[in-house]
Amino acid sequence: MPDVRAPSVPTDEHARLAVDTFRMLADPTRLKVLWILLQGEAHVSALCQHTGASAPAVSQHLAKLRLAGLVSSRREGTFVYYSAASAHVRRLLTEALSHAEHVGGEVTGADPHTYDA
Template identity: 65%
Template sequence: MHTSLPDFHMPDDEQVQVAAEQFRLLADPTRVKILWALLQGETSVACLAELVGAAPTAVSQHLAKLRLAGLVHGRREGTFIYYTAADEHVRRLLTEALFQGEQLPQG
């Protein structure tokens, strides 16, 4: 059927599911702000709450979902957990999403 496209490879169902889940998680403005803040460095829930303008409980809930998706990591120090963005993949994803409009031709 697609013999005219020799280098065409459809991603498998698992790859598509993972990508869709990451896009779904990034569809929330608070999560985008949280991830962007975490790309600047490790921080706590209280600091993130202040940075993104949300209640600490809401930030904790968002972080739990982002952690399950592998987009953030937590490090426990005593009674506190400090979070960071998972890797350079998160930076690329957010940079593309946030700044793609700046690269579009005006017209």
């Protein structure tokens, strides 16, 4: 008879936190903003330029990402600079973007292996 062991199951709290993170990443603009911030800190106008989103939209997304603990900020003069609060999210985004290119059937211009950079 094979040895049947119960699989390791996340706690309710860990599952809830993971779902909350996925919920925050379930928006294309937020995902793009967070990916940009994983490359280095940026201010709202730079994020607007790179994402094509308006300043109010980027600001709202940044507020949600900050509340979720995925983004931090610092003030320098009149500018507020944002950065990714956790490098753990890099692996999650890298895999999600690589998977998107795999199932999308066409390359979007970026080699998914470069997402590791």
